[in-house]
Amino acid sequence: MTEQSIIDIRGVHKSFGRVEALKGIDLTIREGEFFSLLGPSGCGKTTLLRMIAGFDEPTSGVVMIGGQSMAGIPANKRPTNMVFQSYAIFPHLSVSDNVGYGLAKKKMSRAEKAEEVNNALAMVDLEGYGERSAHELSGGQRQRVALARALVMKPRVVLLDEPLSALDKKLREQMQVELRALQQSVGITFILVTHDQEEALIMSDRIAVLFEGEIAQLDSPQRLYRQPINQRVASFIGVMNFLEATAEASSGGDLSLTIPALGSVSMHAAQVPEGTDVAAIAQIGMRPEMLTILFDETDKAACESTGEVVGTSYYGDMTYYSVKLSKAEQPVTVSMRNTAGRSIVPPGTAVRLGWGADSIVLFPS
Amino acid sequence: MLSREGRQGLTLISPPLLYALLMLAAPLAMVVTFSFWSQNYLDLDTTITLKNYRDAWTKPIYRVLIMRSLNISIMVTIVTVLLAFPMAYFLSFRVKRHKALWLFLITIPFWTSYLLRVFLWKVILGYNGVLNSALMGLGLIDEPMTFILYNVNAVVITLAHAWAPFAILPIFVALERIDRSLLEAAEDLGDGPVRRFFRVTLPLAMPGVMAATLIVLIPTVGDFITPKLVGGREGLMISNMIQIQFGKANNAPLGAALAITSMVIVASISLVIYMAGRWFRGRTP
Numbered sequence: 001m002t003e004q005s006i007i008d009i010r011g012v013h014k015s016f017g018r019v020e021a022l023k024g025i026d027l028t029i030r031e032g033e034f035f036s037l038l039g040p041s042g043c044g045k046t047t048l049l050r051m052i053a054g055f056d057e058p059t060s061g062v063v064m065i066g067g068q069s070m071a072g073i074p075a076n077k078r079p080t081n082m083v084f085q086s087y088a089i090f091p092h093l094s095v096s097d098n099v100g101y102g103l104a105k106k107k108m109s110r111a112e113k114a115e116e117v118n119n120a121l122a123m124v125d126l127e128g129y130g131e132r133s134a135h136e137l138s139g140g141q142r143q144r145v146a147l148a149r150a151l152v153m154k155p156r157v158v159l160l161d162e163p164l165s166a167l168d169k170k171l172r173e174q175m176q177v178e179l180r181a182l183q184q185s186v187g188i189t190f191i192l193v194t195h196d197q198e199e200a201l202i203m204s205d206r207i208a209v210l211f212e213g214e215i216a217q218l219d220s221p222q223r224l225y226r227q228p229i230n231q232r233v234a235s236f237i238g239v240m241n242f243l244e245a246t247a248e249a250s251s252g253g254d255l256s257l258t259i260p261a262l263g264s265v266s267m268h269a270a271q272v273p274e275g276t277d278v279a280a281i282a283q284i285g286m287r288p289e290m291l292t293i294l295f296d297e298t299d300k301a302a303c304e305s306t307g308e309v310v311g312t313s314y315y316g317d318m319t320y321y322s323v324k325l326s327k328a329e330q331p332v333t334v335s336m337r338n339t340a341g342r343s344i345v346p347p348g349t350a351v352r353l354g355w356g357a358d359s360i361v362l363f364p365s
Numbered sequence: 366m367l368s369r370e371g372r373q374g375l376t377l378i379s380p381p382l383l384y385a386l387l388m389l390a391a392p393l394a395m396v397v398t399f400s401f402w403s404q405n406y407l408d409l410d411t412t413i414t415l416k417n418y419r420d421a422w423t424k425p426i427y428r429v430l431i432m433r434s435l436n437i438s439i440m441v442t443i444v445t446v447l448l449a450f451p452m453a454y455f456l457s458f459r460v461k462r463h464k465a466l467w468l469f470l471i472t473i474p475f476w477t478s479y480l481l482r483v484f485l486w487k488v489i490l491g492y493n494g495v496l497n498s499a500l501m502g503l504g505l506i507d508e509p510m511t512f513i514l515y516n517v518n519a520v521v522i523t524l525a526h527a528w529a530p531f532a533i534l535p536i537f538v539a540l541e542r543i544d545r546s547l548l549e550a551a552e553d554l555g556d557g558p559v560r561r562f563f564r565v566t567l568p569l570a571m572p573g574v575m576a577a578t579l580i581v582l583i584p585t586v587g588d589f590i591t592p593k594l595v596g597g598r599e600g601l602m603i604s605n606m607i608q609i610q611f612g613k614a615n616n617a618p619l620g621a622a623l624a625i626t627s628m629v630i631v632a633s634i635s636l637v638i639y640m641a642g643r644w645f646r647g648r649t650p
Contacts, residue, residue: 055549075552088550092568101564102554153554 004031005067006156006189007052012061014047014213021047023213025061029157029191034183036192036200039210040236045193046161048210052191053159054078066156081150082159085166087142089134095121096130098145102153120152123182140171147179151186158183160192164199176202197237201225209233227273231283231363240285240361241332247281247362257360259284261328262305267357282365288335290359293321294352295342301354307332309349319344323353400621409618417622427606431627434602435634437517437592438585441524445581446574448525449532453573456533457540468537471530479527483594486523490514490595515597523591528584532577539573540566568645575642579635586631603627 007029014022021044029035037045050056051063054075063070065079081102090098100117108116121127124144129137137145143163150158163179164172180203183190194200200207201221208218217229228234231242245259253269255278292301310331311322319338324331334353338344345351367375400417403410421427456467474482489495490513497509513519543566551561567574589604596602603623610620 053553055552074557075549076555076557080553082550082553084546084550086544086546088544088546090547090550090565101551104564105555105560149550149554 005029006031006065007191008062008064008067009048009052010062010064012048012051012058012063014044014051014056015059021213022058025213025215027208027215027218029189030206032187032189033205034180034190034192034203036194036204036207037210038194038197038200038207038237041195043210044213045195045210049082049159049161049191049193052157053080053082079156080159081153081155081157082161083143083146083150083163085162087146087163087166089137089142089145091134093134094130095126095132095134095137095145098134099130099148099152101149116152117148120148123151123186124148139167140175143167143175147182151188155188157189157191160190162193162195165194165196172199179203201237209236211236225287226361228285228361231285234285234361234363239288239333239335241288241291242283242285242363243328243332245281245284245362247278249278255362257281257284257357261325261332262355263303263327265303265357265360267360271358271360273362276362277364280364281362283363285361285363286332286355286359288320288333290355291323291332291334292354293323293334293336293345294354295345299352299354302356303354305353305355307351307353309345309347309351311347312344314344321345323351325353396621396624399618400625402618404616404618417619418626420619421622421626427603427623427626430601430603430606431623431630433517434586434604434627435630437520437524437600437602438582438588440517440521441528441585442578442582444521444525445528445532446536446577449529449577450536450570450574452529453533453536453540456537468534471533474526475530480590480594482527483523483591486519486526487514487595490519490522514595515600517596517600519595519597520592520600520602523595524585524588527591528581531580535576535580536570536573539570539576543569571642571645575639578638578642582638583631583635586627 005028007027009025009027009029012022012025013020025044025048037048039045047056051058052065052070054070054073054077057071070078090101093101096114096117099120100113103113103116106113117130118127121130124147126141126144126148129141129145134142134145143166146163147158160179164175167175176199179190183203192200192203201224204221206218206220207224209216209224211232217224217233219227224233225237228237228240231240234240234242243259243261245257247258247267248256250256250266253272255267255269255272255276256264257267258264292299294301294304305325305327307323307325309321310324313320313322317338318335321334321336322331323334332353399409401413401415403412403414403416452471456464460467477485487494491497492509492511492514494514496513497506500506501509513522547565547569548561551565556564586602587604589602589608592600592602592605604627607620607623607627610616610623614620
């Protein structure tokens with residue numbers, strides 16, 4: 001991955017009749033990165049991807065690929081290739097002919113083309129499947145064919161439109177890892193559109209979260225999870241507990257937080273994001289895994305509060321507890337790794353909750 | 366012993382099955398039987414003979430008529446399918462709203478009887494007809510065109526119009542079934558509109574084109590109203606001859622042999638077209 005940009009999107013608007021699908025998108029995607037467009041359905045992420053592919057034209061603004069404006073350049077002349085949500089495998093062609101479809105126009109001998117097709121099939125672990133017809137393939141195999149068909153073109157950018165949404169959970173998780181590894185080995189820029197936050201976190205170098213045609217936040221997966229810019233992003237990516245709070249600046253840039261539900265705590269200057277408007281802080285967020293139930297009397301935490309378990313959800317490796325704090329009405333969600341020898345605490349049990357200032361996300365009102 | 370489901374199925378299909386047997390299979394069996402008999406003035410000679418078939422296959426007049434019928438119906442089929450395809454394409458790809466209304470408009474010619482429509486073509490194509498007067502009025506031609514009525518051309522024009530909806534609908538259905546993302550994929554992989562049409566759209570529309578071809582070809586071989594009304598002398602087809610044999614000529618066995626002959630020929634041509642269609646679909650460009 002380099003700092004060189006491959007795609008530059010400048011002030012892109014798109015309207016469908018009276019509906020404004022994209023409201024001014026500015027975005028730079030770097031050469032060789034795995035970039036995700038994440039958002040709920042109808043947020044405009046697919047529209048943006050189709051615009052890069054050349055299936056839609058922006059109402060205003062410009063899409064540049066490799067420094068060149070793509071205005072008026074049709075999809076068949078762009079250095080991008082797409083993996084469609086439905087895979088769009090040609091039903092009348094064999095696997096080889098599907099993969100080699102885009103090579104028809106290239107100046108290569110028949111043998112060279114066959115070689116390219118075989119290489120692409122090998123890349124997606126489908127050696128020997130060339131002669132099969134499209135309907136003899138499983139969902140996962142079709143997905144691989146679609147990917148090979150795009151990769152064989154040696155595009156500068158591969159566009160993936162929810163490519164894993166039709167697969168079952170096990171296969172999806174496997175493909176997420178494989179796709180990521182493949183992208184790193186070929187070094188081509190991948191742009192993924194997904195509504196699955198977990199998928200975006202697992203696969204991407206950077207993620208742009210889109211809400212209603214606007215980019216809400218663009219960050220690395222870790223920063224997106226740790227420092228969501230607002231409550232909406234925070235609750236879209238993973239689970240977040242929100243609690244009322246007020247803050248006051250104290251000596252040395254430290255922050256003195258008053259959280260009625262939990263108590264008071266001092267936040268170290270290093271943990272306060274730059275440019276935080278202290279006076280505006282009205283809420284804090286805490287991820288469920290940043291809260292701990294102190295099961296044993298000897299367990300200690302930086303800060304402690306008390307509460308009562310009101311509900312449990314068992315996930316096998318994890319248990320999600322709903323805990324009503326003594327000083328608040330609304331319960332908080334706490335996730336605990338299930339370890340050997342510890343049974344699930346039933347609802348009604350009084351528990352001590354451990355937490356720390358370093359896991360707190362600050363939100364303005 | 367039939368299973369419960371089997372008996373249920375049999376009960377369900379027995380009324381239409383009975384109807385089909387009575388109205389379709391029985392007459393067909395009769396025609397086949399007739400074709401092996403011979404006419405003895407007013408009586409039928411029921412001795413089995415191949416004489417009718419010998420006549421049907423050797424006498425030049427019948428061969429000419431059968432060949433002409435085939436030529437005309439093949440021409441009609443080609444013209445109809447070639448004209449129907451763009452219409453179906455337009456309907457499927459360009460019309461965004463009110464598709465049902467457009468389909469409905471296509472059926473409008475069927476609101477009048479077949480006979481009336483053939484007569485209307487006579488009015489349009491005639492010596493002093495609409496087309497000739499219009500073109501003369503515009504000064505485009507000096508004297509009426511005579512090659513458009515009472516010949517093969519008139520039969521082709523009239524039949525192509527009459528059968529157009531039957532060709533448009535199956536092609537339309539086949540085009541509607543094409544996943545639009547396949548077309549985008551083809552474009553994404555470098556195809557311009559023309560290449561994409563021949564590599565994706567047409568192969569995938571082929572079942573519809575095949576259906577249209579057979580639907581138009583099979584009945585037009587046997588048409589006798591259109592050739593009689595607009596075909597003149599050189600536009601007469603085999604069915605006119607079959608009609609004459611069953612009627613005026615009073616030689617039903619020969620008529621039956623001619624009918625069976627043309628049926629066998631049409632069936633084999635249809636089979637060839639069907640196989641060709643499968644081969645085309647299976648082949649990879």
